[in-house]
Amino acid sequence: xxxxxxxxxxxxxxxxxxxxxxxxxxxxxxxxxxxxxxxxxxxxxxxxxxxxxxxxxxxxxxxxxxxxxxxxxxxxxxxxxxxxxxxxxxxxxxxxxxxxxxxxxxxxxxxxxxxxxxxxxxxxxxxxxxxxxxxxxxxxxxxxxxxxxxxxxxxxxxxxxxxxxxxxxxxxxxxxxxxxxxxxxxxxxxxxxxxxxxxxxxxxxxxxxxxxxxxxxxxxxxxxxxxxxxxxxxxxxxxxxxxxxxxxxxxxxxxxxxxxxxxxxxxxxxxxxxxxxxxxxxxxxxxxxxxxxxxxxxxxxxxxxxxxxxxxxxxxxxxxxxxxxxxxxxxxxxxxxxxxxxxxxxxxxxxxxxxxxxxxxxxxxxxxxxxxxxxxxxxxxxxxxxxxxxxxxxxxxxxxxxxxxxxxxxxxxxxxxxxxxxxxxxxxxxxxxxxxxxxxxxxxxxxxxxxxxxxxxxxxxxxxxxxxxxxxxxxxxxxxxxxxxxxxxxxxxxxxxxxxxxxxxxxxxxxxxxxxxxxxxxxxxxxxxxxxxxxxxxxxxxxxxxxxxxxxxxxxxxxxxxxxxxxxxxxxxxxxxxxxxxxxxxxxxxxxxxxx
Amino acid sequence: xxxxxxxxxxxxxxxxxxxxxxxxxxxxxxxxxxxxxxxxxxxxxxxxxxxxxxxxxxxxxxxxxxxxxxxxxxxxxxxxxxxxxxxxxxxxxxxxxxxxxxxxxxxxxxxxxxxxxxxxxxxxxxxxxxxxxxxxxxxxxxxxxxxxxxxxxxxxxxxxxxxxxxxxxxxxxxxxxxxxxxxxxxxxxxxxxxxxxxxxxxxxxxxxxxxxxxxxxxxxxxxxxxxxxxxxxxxxxxxxxxxxxxxxxxxxxxxxxxxxxxxxxxxxxxxxxxxxxxxxxxxxxxxxxxxxxxxxxxxxxxxxxxxxxxxxxxxxxxxxxxxxxxxxxxxxxxxxxxxxxxxxxxxxxxxxxxxxxxxxxxxx
Numbered sequence: 001x002x003x004x005x006x007x008x009x010x011x012x013x014x015x016x017x018x019x020x021x022x023x024x025x026x027x028x029x030x031x032x033x034x035x036x037x038x039x040x041x042x043x044x045x046x047x048x049x050x051x052x053x054x055x056x057x058x059x060x061x062x063x064x065x066x067x068x069x070x071x072x073x074x075x076x077x078x079x080x081x082x083x084x085x086x087x088x089x090x091x092x093x094x095x096x097x098x099x100x101x102x103x104x105x106x107x108x109x110x111x112x113x114x115x116x117x118x119x120x121x122x123x124x125x126x127x128x129x130x131x132x133x134x135x136x137x138x139x140x141x142x143x144x145x146x147x148x149x150x151x152x153x154x155x156x157x158x159x160x161x162x163x164x165x166x167x168x169x170x171x172x173x174x175x176x177x178x179x180x181x182x183x184x185x186x187x188x189x190x191x192x193x194x195x196x197x198x199x200x201x202x203x204x205x206x207x208x209x210x211x212x213x214x215x216x217x218x219x220x221x222x223x224x225x226x227x228x229x230x231x232x233x234x235x236x237x238x239x240x241x242x243x244x245x246x247x248x249x250x251x252x253x254x255x256x257x258x259x260x261x262x263x264x265x266x267x268x269x270x271x272x273x274x275x276x277x278x279x280x281x282x283x284x285x286x287x288x289x290x291x292x293x294x295x296x297x298x299x300x301x302x303x304x305x306x307x308x309x310x311x312x313x314x315x316x317x318x319x320x321x322x323x324x325x326x327x328x329x330x331x332x333x334x335x336x337x338x339x340x341x342x343x344x345x346x347x348x349x350x351x352x353x354x355x356x357x358x359x360x361x362x363x364x365x366x367x368x369x370x371x372x373x374x375x376x377x378x379x380x381x382x383x384x385x386x387x388x389x390x391x392x393x394x395x396x397x398x399x400x401x402x403x404x405x406x407x408x409x410x411x412x413x414x415x416x417x418x419x420x421x422x423x424x425x426x427x428x429x430x431x432x433x434x435x436x437x438x439x440x441x442x443x444x445x446x447x448x449x450x451x452x453x454x455x456x457x458x459x460x461x462x463x464x465x466x467x468x469x470x471x472x473x474x475x476x477x478x479x480x481x482x483x484x485x486x487x488x489x490x491x492x493x494x495x496x497x498x499x500x501x502x503x504x505x506x507x508x509x510x511x512x513x514x515x516x517x518x519x520x521x522x523x524x525x526x527x528x529x530x531x532x533x534x535x536x537x538x539x540x541x542x543x544x545x546x547x548x549x550x551x552x553x554x555x556x557x558x559x560x561x562x563x564x565x566x567x568x569x570x571x572x573x574x575x576x577x578x579x580x581x582x583x584x585x586x587x588x589x590x591x592x593x594x595x596x
Numbered sequence: 597x598x599x600x601x602x603x604x605x606x607x608x609x610x611x612x613x614x615x616x617x618x619x620x621x622x623x624x625x626x627x628x629x630x631x632x633x634x635x636x637x638x639x640x641x642x643x644x645x646x647x648x649x650x651x652x653x654x655x656x657x658x659x660x661x662x663x664x665x666x667x668x669x670x671x672x673x674x675x676x677x678x679x680x681x682x683x684x685x686x687x688x689x690x691x692x693x694x695x696x697x698x699x700x701x702x703x704x705x706x707x708x709x710x711x712x713x714x715x716x717x718x719x720x721x722x723x724x725x726x727x728x729x730x731x732x733x734x735x736x737x738x739x740x741x742x743x744x745x746x747x748x749x750x751x752x753x754x755x756x757x758x759x760x761x762x763x764x765x766x767x768x769x770x771x772x773x774x775x776x777x778x779x780x781x782x783x784x785x786x787x788x789x790x791x792x793x794x795x796x797x798x799x800x801x802x803x804x805x806x807x808x809x810x811x812x813x814x815x816x817x818x819x820x821x822x823x824x825x826x827x828x829x830x831x832x833x834x835x836x837x838x839x840x841x842x843x844x845x846x847x848x849x850x851x852x853x854x855x856x857x858x859x860x861x862x863x864x865x866x867x868x869x870x871x872x873x874x875x876x877x878x879x880x881x882x883x884x885x886x887x888x889x890x891x892x893x894x895x896x897x898x899x900x901x902x903x904x905x906x907x908x909x910x911x912x913x914x915x916x917x918x919x920x921x922x923x924x925x926x927x928x929x930x931x932x933x934x935x936x937x938x939x940x941x942x943x944x945x946x947x948x949x950x951x952x953x954x955x956x957x958x959x960x
Contacts, residue, residue, distance in 0.1 A: 334755050336889075389941050394755045395669045396940040399896055402889055403936020410929035527766050527885065530759045565770050572767035576743075576760050580750045 098134035113185040120189040133169030196228040203234040207266035211242040301438040312445040314552025315452035320525040321532035323503035329538035330476040334398040337405035339522025345371035345508020360426035371505035379501020420518040537585025612904040647806035654867035656894040656906035658860040664901030667836035672761030674888035676736035680865025685785035685878035687728030732869040740861030748850035769883035784879025899946025
């Protein structure tokens with residue numbers, strides 16, 4: 001059904017805008033195919049030949065620009081969606097408008113407003129301004145007289161109507177009490193849509209301009225009716241904004257007290273205006289005070305956001321470094337291929353996703369043990385094949401593992417491609433947790449934080465509670481003595497290295513959700529991981545936790561002031577200087593073995 | 597006595613020095629005198645390539661000096677190499693004068709592009725050759741002095757030292773990538789025209805640069821040889837093999853290490869300065885940790901702790917790299933990786949170790 005309507009009229013334009021009903025003109029080209037509905041002021045692109053732009057006093061292009069500027073996607077969609085459901089009601093109701101007394105007309109208008117149909121505000125505005133006409137037919141056709149000129153349109157379909165038809169129509173009469181009621185009903189029409197998203201959008205639009213206190217009564221009514229807590233919140237805010245314009249300074253002060261809690265930028269703009277322009281000095285003072293309080297709350301939430309970013313960066317560092325802490329801490333092996341083990345974990349995730357397409361959640365959960373196994377096996381192979389010949393020569397191990405990292409990178413590049421592989425995220429990992437207009441937290445980062453802590457605790461338990469952990473710690477403390485007591489140190493070394501490598505693989509699964517998966521991804525983490533281990537010290541896992549979180553926080557709190565690159569440089573310089581003070585990190589290994 | 601100490605007891609070094617001297621004579625001859633038709637003619641491409649290898653050999657020598665004789669593994673020697681290179685690059689950039697794209701006689705192109713008003717203070721003086729050459733050794737030397745003083749004083753050794761040198765070079769790379777640093781950012785410095793009045797593109801200049809590189813390498817080798825055979829050098833070896841024992845014997849270990857480290861950084865700076873006019877560009881890529889680790893590999897392949905082994909290693913690895921990257925580009929990283937592993941596992945004394953073992957067997 002091609003139901004669209006167009007009203008030519010400057011004052012209507014102003015009015016609809018005031019009530020936040022600036023309709024988009026973007027989809028007017030779809031007249032014949034889509035039930036597109038467009039209310040634009042002053043110009044009709046289809047029938048521009050019939051509606052002389054000079055007659056309207058504006059050129060259509062500028063009018064279109066104006067409407068496009070205030071275009072709102074949410075609103076646009078809402079118009080299409082609402083149309084199908086409520087169109088029939090409007091068709092019936094509108095025909096009852098010419099009949100009966102003023103009171104009947106008011107009731108019909110109320111019902112119309114309650115439909116939430118996007119055409120209603122336009123029709124009611126025309127009625128208010130005495131431009132709504134009815135023909136003598138049965139049932140009558142309802143027409144809207146253009147504000148200038150003798151033309152007009154059908155109120156329901158928006159079709160242009162000849163001037164003589166308009167001339168045959170009779171004006172639907174209104175009187176002052178009805179006019180007052182209509183003003184409120186137009187506001188009703190904008191914010192009583194059935195869909196809470198649309199109501200919220202209308203309310204946000206209302207806030208952009210000065211809210212008239214005339215609609216206060218209606219707002220009170222809506223506050224009672226509203227069920228959605230977020231919309232109620234907005235309603236209360238709009239009501240308080242409307243009260244900012246009442247004559248009674250007490251009420252203004254009251255509403256300022258209420259607005260203190262809001263973080264919306266629109267509220268801040270209105271409070272700024274009140275703080276500078278209100279005639280009552282006390283109100284100005286209160287508004288200034290409220291603004292200060294809002295500013296400090298915003299600072300608090302920005303701080304919370306930084307804290308979260310810091311924790312999140314720290315959790316990534318923790319995941320990347322914790323495997324390294326094991327191999328370095330226990331075996332004194334500098335594993336330069338650690339980053340490539342992370343990469344192998346990420347590629348395992350991608351591989352499983354391509355094996356079982358469509359089941360994103362399952363494949364991510366499967367990828368965790370799979371990546372642990374794959375990376376762990378590569379680690380054991382590395383240990384048995386190369387590293388076991390190099391014990392006691394840490395610098396040589398460093399070079400050999402660096403060679404292995406080059407080979408692994410090139411293998412991946414040859415097997416798959418030098419390009420990045422796309423790894424998808426399941427729904428529960430995308431999007432973000434909305435706390436307030438200032439603060440929203442990405443789900444993937446929240447989960448990775450939880451995951452990192454989980455991995456940390458699991459590893460802690462393995463080291464403290466299992467017999468493998470006991471042996472690993474024994475070997476780390478005193479290798480010859482452990483061997484003398486019957487610990488097969490070679491076997492422990494291989495398993496330890498495999499464990500560290502497996503953890504790196506698991507880290508790769510998590511990181512595949514945050515960054516690009518490509519052959520070079522490991523290199524991005526290797527230097528950071530070393531910094532964490534060196535900073536935290538190799539004495540125990542807590543050092544790694546504190547080191548990772550500390551460096552993550554430091555980077556993220558520096559970033560807003562210095563930019564990302566400089567923050568990183570400063571952190572590196574900090575570590576270089578820190579090592580001078582504590583050459584063995586925050587939590588150094590203690591005892592006789594430490595000097596070896 | 598000195599001759600005996602420096603040369604006669606060092607058969608491998610003697611061989612390498614003789615080869616280098618021969619190159620100084622033969623390469624210019626083969627390039628400039630022999631006609632292009634001659635089978636012995638050496639194209640300018642090869643001259644520049646060999647010149648580049650010579651500067652790499654100088655860098656390797658600097659690394660071997662500290663790694664082989666004092667046990668200090670620096671994974672960030674590219675920092676000093678790069679800084680020396682940038683000092684030279686700044687001189688060459690200032691020599692462009694008004695021949696740049698924007699034709700500004702005072703400001704290099706990238707500064708005009710980034711709308712600088714005037715030359716930043718740290719660029720002052722780089723239009724003078726002597727000043728630039730002073731900076732080539734002073735800037736890396738000063739950085740090494742500060743960094744080494746901090747590190748050695750608090751006894752940061754071994755793996756920890758390796759990691760923080762890597763942090764140093766990584767931080768420098770990030771810093772030089774920033775446009776705000778005033779060193780041309782991502783693109784670095786390039787489009788050089790003249791060096792002390794001669795065109796960098798000219799064949800004669802390239803041959804001269806080659807010869808200078810070779811002579812500097814020879815001089816650096818003799819100086820390094822002098823250091824390691826002196827009493828100072830013997831203390832260094834004691835530090836390398838048993839640091840605590842050397843300290844308990846009354847030696848100020850950190851002083852020995854520090855001065856050697858500074859000298860090594862200066863050598864690396866000179867290597868960088870010779871490298872830049874021969875390749876025609878310097879950019880932050882020189883500071884990438886990978887480059888520094890690769891340089892350590894040259895030493896490991898040649899054989900650490902013999903000085904001339906570093907020179908052999910630099911030539912061997914870079915020769916192989918040049919050949920592989922043109923013939924089998926896909927295989928190069930495999931080969932390089934395998935080289936790292938094989939050398940560390942099977943050839944802990946490098947290529948030099950093979951000859952040494954054979955010689956010992958022959959003696960017996």
